Amino acid sequence: MNIARFLSSAVTVAEMEARKIRHDTTELWIRIVQPALWLIVFGVTFNSIKAMPTGSFSYIQFITPGILAQSVLFIAIFYGITVVWERDVGIITKLLSTPSPRASIVLGKSLSASLRGMFQAVMIFALALALGVKIRLDIPDILGVFAVVILFAMCFSSLSMLLASFMKTRDRMMGIGQALTMPLFFASNAIYPISVMPVWLQYVSKVNPLSYVVDAMRSMLLSGSYENLPIDILALLVATVTFVALASITIKRLLE
Amino acid sequence: MDSSNFENTKAIETKNLTKIYHGGIRAVDDVTFLVQPGEIFGLLGPNGAGKTTMIKMIVTLARPTTGNLRVFGIDASKSPETVRNMLGYVPQSISVDTDLTGYENLLIFSKLSYVDKKQRNGRIKDALEYMGLTDRAKDLVKHYSGGMMRRLEIAQALVNRPRILLLDEPSIGLDPASKMHVWESIKQLKEKFGTTILITTHDMSEADELCDRIAIMSDGKIAALGSPIELKKSVGGDVVTVNLTVAYPSITFPKEIGTIMHSNEKSIQILAENGEIAIPLVSNFFRDQKIAIDSISINKPNLDDVFMKYAKRRLHEEISPHATSARRDFVRHTR
Ligand SMILES: Nc1ncnc2c1ncn2[C@@H]1O[C@H](COP(=O)(O)OP(=O)(O)OP(=O)(O)O)[C@@H](O)[C@H]1O
Ligand SMILES: [Mg+2]
Numbered sequence: 003m004n005i006a007r008f009l010s011s012a013v014t015v016a017e018m019e020a021r022k023i024r025h026d027t028t029e030l031w032i033r034i035v036q037p038a039l040w041l042i043v044f045g046v047t048f049n050s051i052k053a054m055p056t057g058s059f060s061y062i063q064f065i066t067p068g069i070l071a072q073s074v075l076f077i078a079i080f081y082g083i084t085v086v087w088e089r090d091v092g093i094i095t096k097l098l099s100t101p102s103p104r105a106s107i108v109l110g111k112s113l114s115a116s117l118r119g120m121f122q123a124v125m126i127f128a129l130a131l132a133l134g135v136k137i138r139l140d141i142p143d144i145l146g147v148f149a150v151v152i153l154f155a156m157c158f159s160s161l162s163m164l165l166a167s168f169m170k171t172r173d174r175m176m177g178i179g180q181a182l183t184m185p186l187f188f189a190s191n192a193i194y195p196i197s198v199m200p201v202w203l204q205y206v207s208k209v210n211p212l213s214y215v216v217d218a219m220r221s222m223l224l225s226g227s228y229e230n231l232p233i234d235i236l237a238l239l240v241a242t243v244t245f246v247a248l249a250s251i252t253i254k255r256l257l258e
Numbered sequence: 259m260d261s262s263n264f265e266n267t268k269a270i271e272t273k274n275l276t277k278i279y280h281g282g283i284r285a286v287d288d289v290t291f292l293v294q295p296g297e298i299f300g301l302l303g304p305n306g307a308g309k310t311t312m313i314k315m316i317v318t319l320a321r322p323t324t325g326n327l328r329v330f331g332i333d334a335s336k337s338p339e340t341v342r343n344m345l346g347y348v349p350q351s352i353s354v355d356t357d358l359t360g361y362e363n364l365l366i367f368s369k370l371s372y373v374d375k376k377q378r379n380g381r382i383k384d385a386l387e388y389m390g391l392t393d394r395a396k397d398l399v400k401h402y403s404g405g406m407m408r409r410l411e412i413a414q415a416l417v418n419r420p421r422i423l424l425l426d427e428p429s430i431g432l433d434p435a436s437k438m439h440v441w442e443s444i445k446q447l448k449e450k451f452g453t454t455i456l457i458t459t460h461d462m463s464e465a466d467e468l469c470d471r472i473a474i475m476s477d478g479k480i481a482a483l484g485s486p487i488e489l490k491k492s493v494g495g496d497v498v499t500v501n502l503t504v505a506y507p508s509i510t511f512p513k514e515i516g517t518i519m520h521s522n523e524k525s526i527q528i529l530a531e532n533g534e535i536a537i538p539l540v541s542n543f544f545r546d547q548k549i550a551i552d553s554i555s556i557n558k559p560n561l562d563d564v565f566m567k568y569a570k571r572r573l574h575e576e577i578s579p580h581a582t583s584a585r586r587d588f589v590r591h592t593r
Contacts, residue, residue, distance in 0.1 A: 014366055014370055092352060
């Protein structure tokens, strides 16, 4: 297989998404409402009552990386719905009828989810700054956060596509998405520290990928201590490659 | 690409091709046929006959359950990407991206088809012009009319200059002028570039106009295959209808001229191999018998008759043999 062609196909599929977003940005702005509410209402309120043992950081500092991770998770987990919709209107058929390898199409679709994730990240950064949340703004840290956002969105959107190949309908994908996001979100360290959880939940949280992503983002945005970072990123990378590979094999089932 | 050493290869070659969907539907059932390079091959048949399934297998979007499928000698199950690289595909339902402009649709598609970067813009321009979309190229496709989307779809299948063009009902929803235009384009592709074309349609005049050869599918099988002329011959010859000025109850008619299919007192329908030759003979016969003729007309069988004969055969068999001939008469009368 020709690597240059493979990558150019993946980038082209992402370009397709970028062009669509450029024609109609409404969805992006709507998507920002939820994380904004979390930060402005939930974050600001809990910040002032100081109910959470968040160590040397204020509560709103604590949840900013958590909300960023959560909003990217939402985009990625529900990306399968977009793909099912594209199947319904024939776009997936069209893409898969080109000479581009299936895996490059799937990779391109996961990059498309990343694109949306990056926009979320930009908006949440802006929001945090507007609210006066103190986050580290070193260039390497910011780039690192974006890298994690990209990988994270790729990872979960390809998982979503993998599930969509079997679920096949938008309704089921909606159900699956909800069934996955809520437990992932609440059983993670996104909005409260692991230490306040009941013991059984602490165990769940330890195997929850979202916890690792939040952890990685906190280390870059808040603490600046990177010892866990390589493991976090490696785990994400492995999961992403696995899911993209699996989804490439199963995606054709969507057409059946 | 691989052109020179494949002079003798068939454009499309299927051997005992079968597709069974989940639930046991045999959409394509043990089909063997060839499409020659450079020909326009029509795939006709009633709804659910398996035409789209056949095309999807060629585009490698559906995997054959059993059997063999080669495109210019290349095994579709072994090298699907190489096969897709030779194809242009217009699906039955609209599948252009309505959230992009016409130009962007072609751009993305040509990139995914690895059209050489230097040729890309020229190809896109040509394809847009060819399908009469140049002045709407910058508009979002969601603002196109149905027929314009259809034309964009065809333009999209042309940007990679495919060796084989697969058209699944390309002219549904096109106005007569656009339809003519598409027909002309299809013929030009064949003549100018030697493109092989596989087309499905429910429009018999379209099939007759375009196709070098036609396969009629029914229940996943090929019920008849041949040139339009051969197929028309196979449903029987021409029908000569003689109208008499006065009723003439019983006529015995020489077999050499033709056989009487149907007659009432003043009108006789004769089935003859060649209508033009039969007319003078028929007229002489009646003159010799001193029977005055009011008018004579010929009806040549068309593809509708062919379609009715082969595609609906099962339906006929289930009714009764008499119904078959009655139906045939009905078809001829109402033409
Ligand atoms: N994805 C699918 N799953 C199950 N059965 C299918 C699927 N696609 C088609 N079929 C069945 O296979 C048979 C052939 O369908 P196909 O779409 O190939 O017919 P067609 O000849 O293209 O018909 P039309 O003229 O209506 O387009 C039908 O009985 C149809 O119900
Ligand atoms: Mg069809």
